[in-house]
Amino acid sequence: DQQVKQNSPSLSVQEGRISILNCDYTNSMFDYFLWYKKYPAEGPTFLISISSIKDKNEDGRFTVFLNKSAKHLSLHIVPSQPGDSAVYFCAASPKLGKLTFGTGTRLTIIP
């Protein structure tokens, strides 16, 4: 039972354009959501988070949007840069503790 789903295994975006990564969840008890970025042979690196009391959180080029009624969140990266090429994982938790992860989306930024 996949409680956190990332339905796009891969995404290619031109450098300078906007990258939009999507994530859906099924567990209504989740109230904290995070995005992690992972390069090959490294552990995941925390990128940005959002709690359920908000619908948007912004940090530089990265913005996360949360639609609780649709149980959907998205990560926007603008403008996209070659260094953004990585696998992005969406994660969720009912309280900030153990995380349930999606299967990841491989983002490739085309120079």
Next chain:
Amino acid sequence: GAGVSQSPSNKVTEKGKDVELRCDPISGHTALYWYRQRLGQGLEFLIYFQGNSAPDKSGLPSDRFSAERTGESVSTLTIQRTQQEDSAVYLCASSSTLETQYFGPGTRLLVL
């Protein structure tokens, strides 16, 4: 170093052998987590330590898996009688209470 460290970085073992994986969390972090990532899949929660509380073992896939943590420092994940399906990257993370988890580089385990 300031980050989470794990050892060994790679481990190749034969089916049926026991393995021990080590995690050194960030100093001062009270919470420690183990996850694993099998090929082509997301991260799968295994076990969670928080201070002196009883660990949350709900993610351990079988009784061949166990983990210990000494106080608020090092943790060891032990897999007994390894099977080929145990092959994965085992990731450790630590956090201050109720804050973001920071991951180590992982241990790549291959069971032949």
